[in-house]
Amino acid sequence: MTVPQSVLDAMHQPGVYLWDDATMGAAQAGQRDLLHTINTLRANDPERERLMRAYFAEMGEDVWIEPPFNANWGCCTHWGSHTYANFNLTLVDDGEIFIGDHTMIGPNVTLVATGHPVRPDLRERLAQFSEPIHIGRNVWIGANVTVLPGVTIGDNSVIGACSLVTRDIPADSVAFGSPCRVVRPINDHDREYYWRDRRIPDGI
Template sequence: MSQHHEKVLERIRLGLVYTETEAAFQAPQRRTEEIFEYNHTPPGDPGRRRALLEAILGSVGERTVLLPPFHAGFGSNVHLGDDFFGNVNLTFVDDVEIRIGHGVMIAPSVTLTTTGHPVHPSRRADFGRFSEPIVIEDKVWIGSNAVVLPGVRIGYGSVIGAGSVVSHDIPAMTVAVGTPCRVLREITEEDLKTRTAEG
C-alpha cells in the first residue's frame, strides 16, 4: 500500500473529511456483485445464501438470518454475531466498520450509516464525507425505519423505537425513542411480566 493510501486511511480513521477520489483505491473491497446475487437467490437455497453471506461480510456468526433485499456500500466492513436477525431492506452504509453483537434483531427498513457529509457545500465537492464506526452490542432490538448515525454505540439489551434517529450513544438496558433518539426508561424485571398469559 502506498504512503498516500495510508495517509487517506489515517484521515478516515480520525473521522476527518475525505473525498471519493481519495478513497477510490478501496473499491476492490466492495461486494456489489455478490450482494446482487444474494438478493436474487431463491429462498429454497439456504446453502447458497450462506456461502454468499460469508463471501460478502467481514465476518458472520452462526444461525444468522438476513432477509433479502439488503443493501451495503461495501459489505466487507460489516461484522455480524451469532443469532442475528435482519429483516428486509436493511441498509449498511459501511465505509468503515459496523460491528453487531450476538442475538441482535433489526426490523424492516433500518439504515445503519457510518458516513455523513460536511455542512458547508464547498466541502462536499467530490462527494466529500467523513466516517465513524458503529457498534451494536448483544441482544439489541432496533425497530422499523430507525436510522443509526456515524459513531454511535448502542448498549447491551437496549431497544430502539421505530422511526428513531440515533445520533448519540445509547446506554445498556434502556428503551430509547424519537428524533433525535433519547432514553425513555430503563428495562427492568417488570418487563418480564408484559404480554404473558399471567400478565
C-alpha cells in the first residue's frame, strides 16, 4: 500500500472532515495512476492481478473483476475469496468497503461509502463523511444497483437490479426497489426453482 496511514485515518474517522488536497490529493494521485494502468491491461494478463493485489486493501483467492472498473482509492476496499464483479463497477471508497466470500456483483454497480453534507457552506469547503459498507458472504447484487454509505447487506441476500440501497438488508433476504426494501425471505421455492417456474435440474 502506497497511501500513508495518516491519510487513511483522516478519511475513516467518525464524522465530517475536510478534504486536504496537499495530503489526500497527493496520495490519491498514485492510486489513480495505478488504476489507469490496471484498466489498460488485457483481462488475462498476469500483471493485472499482481497490480490489483497492490491496489486493493485486501484481495482473496479467485477474485475476478471485469475491466474496466473505477475507484476513488482502491486501498480502502477489501475483497473476499471467490468473488466476481461484472463490467463498470464503481467504488467510492474514501470510506472502507468490505465484500464477503462468494459474492457476485452485476454490471454498472456503484458502492458509495462517502457522502457530503447537505449544508451548502460545508460543501464549499470540500467537507465529506465516510461510513463503511459491509456486504456479506454469498450475496448477489444485481445490475445497476447503488449502495449508499453505512449500509450492511447480510449473508446470502439478493439485491434486485436497479435498486437504491439506503438501509441495512438482513441475511437470507430478497430485496429490491428504490429505496430498496425486503420483499421476502429466501424460501423453499428458491431451493427448487432457479427463476420463476423453472425447476433446478437434478444433479446441480
